[in-house]
Amino acid sequence: MTFWKILIILAEGAGYTILVTIAAMVAGLAVGLLTAVLSRLHRKYVDIFLDVYKYIFRSIPVLVILFLVYFGLPGIGIRVPPFLSMVVSLGLVSGAYLAEIFRGAMAAVSNNEMMAAEAAGLKRTQIFSHIILPQMFRMSVPGMINEFTSILKYTPFAYTVGIPEIMKAAMTLAAMTLRGLEIYLAAGIIYFVIYKGFIMMFAAVEKKFHIPGLLVE
Amino acid sequence: MNVFLNDLIAYWPQILMGLKNTLLLMAVMSITGFFGGIGVFYLSISKWEIVRKWTQSYISFFIGTPLLVHLFLMYYGLPRLGIHLSAFTVCVIGFTLNVSAYNARYLMTAYRGLHKSELDAALAQGFTPFETFRLIILPQVLRLSVPSLTNQVIQNIKDTSVAFLIQYPDFFTQMQEIAAVNFQFFKAYMTAGLVYMAMVSVIVVAARKMERQIALPGLQT
Amino acid sequence: MALIEVKNLIKNFDGKNILRGVNMELHEGRSKVVMGPSGCGKTTLLRCLNLLIAPTAGQIIFKGNDITRPGVDIRRLRQDIGFVFQHFALYSHLTVEENVTLGLRKIKKMKKKDAVEKATYELERVGMFDHRNKYPAQLSGGQKQRAAIVRALAMDPAVMFLDEPTSALDPQMSREVVTVINKLYLDNITMLCVTHDPFLAKYISDSIVFMHEGVVVAEDIAERLFYDHDDPRIRQFFLSVIDHR
Ligand SMILES: Nc1ncnc2c1ncn2[C@@H]1O[C@H](COP(=O)(O)OP(=O)(O)O)[C@@H](O)[C@H]1O
């Protein structure tokens, strides 16, 4: 079996890897955005709730959360299918990190601009959607890329709940052929290609939406 | 709860051993990753373009590929070449390569924000490039990177749980075994989660304390 | 009837008396400048007048209605007041043109095409049309402030408030902005402008209000206020801001 053949077999699992990555990213963005909106309410109990959420999901390893969701929850009567387990776990974890990234970016939006918007007569919701959000997203790009990288780094865990992604394909093939060295090397290369592909995509998106002078930290 | 509690007590020595292994792995990789990160950072600002380029590729590759792949490659792949490494050794090598890449990237980011005129001043004063690195660049860059570096340590302790996938008998492995005996998966994983939270909290408190201690007036982190 | 009539306006911050009974009026088509030492409450006054901060007591009659009463439509009021800030406060993610059209579209509910048309017209008036597609970070200070003035002016407000519009600018850019505000003055735009710059004050005002520690202590035309006023507080102030060479 040539190295090329190995690459092709493993690449078949790449679809699932990409799917998990995108779904988890979308879930994480949704959760992160929701926390950003909620934090604007400045309600004490909401803030406490958000802090606790962020603390928990930034302190417990993804693998432990995944196992808790997939193997643990059935114990209290909740069955979560493999793909959903993966997306929920990764989504909640990256949502907690993105919430912090968004919070930092929102704090960087100039108070002067918000006051000008208020003085002009824009509604609070309009200020949020037309002034805060567009700046927040742009300033969060580097953080979002890091978060995406983390998600990709954790997608191999999907094999532990039986999703046939790259790692699962690699393990099956390795068990059959006993050529782990080439196979895992090939897996690494495929992951790296996916990583580079996503990074290039992000760079293109960032370039399209780039605004001179909007600080990207 | 009773059954579970009893099992926790019965398996206590094993859990303790697991905790010890987890902390050991975390400590080792945090230290090797710290020094590895400095080394990689040094290479990444080398005056030789070829060195800088290869270092960048190294950083990019280890950040862009999952750690698990590297662990599997060494643990299940190397034996084919007649190289048999223990799970612990594999973890230390794999994590060190990985954590060094991340740490080097933090140091790079801090380096970009440095006032380059200081470096010119040092060179002009007669310091060699290596002395400039050791005495001027490194102290500042390290201080500026403290929050990122400590975050990485927190990341490290969480990532040790991956080691269980290559049969390293860490804390999470022990909790799995208890769950496998009494089928109380939910409680076992909840307990595991709480213990990780406790360990992370200790690091967070220690890190904040350290950040306050080494802060320099006027030098922002 | 005055467009704005301020009666005994009081504002306290954390128990501190910042405005201590301000009285003044502004008529349509007239322009007033507010001067006075730093911290005397000029910014606070402007912000009270468009309810960016809530007055503690007193009355503000705007177009015949007391806007300190509960139930006023704050957004309606703010649409009637164009606000220009010292530090420009342009929306940094929007081009000059978008800065101008955002309010037209979202507050005035104008169609995009009409908003752009209106923005084009207003930008041309202050010589900013060529810069319409630039982002704030790509403009000089003077250009930023001119864009900010257009953004406020395009809403066709009943009155323009300007809070130290030239203080953040070097002399050259400052002149650029004074010219623009002077044009508004000659067009009989109703204005209330806070400034430390006697040059600006003189060329854009019908009269100057002098404030000291939260009250209006004098109101007069520039010539009579600037040189040898009876009130020592006023003499002192202008001694320090006017170059008497
Ligand atoms: N939001 C606020 N909270 C507390 N004190 C304030 C606030 N805004 C202004 N002040 C105080 O009110 C005084 C007048 O401020 P301001 O109106 O900005 O003065 P001016 O514009 O005339 O220089 C200052 O002493 C300032 O410290």
Ligand SMILES: [Mg+2]
């Ligand atoms: Mg002021």
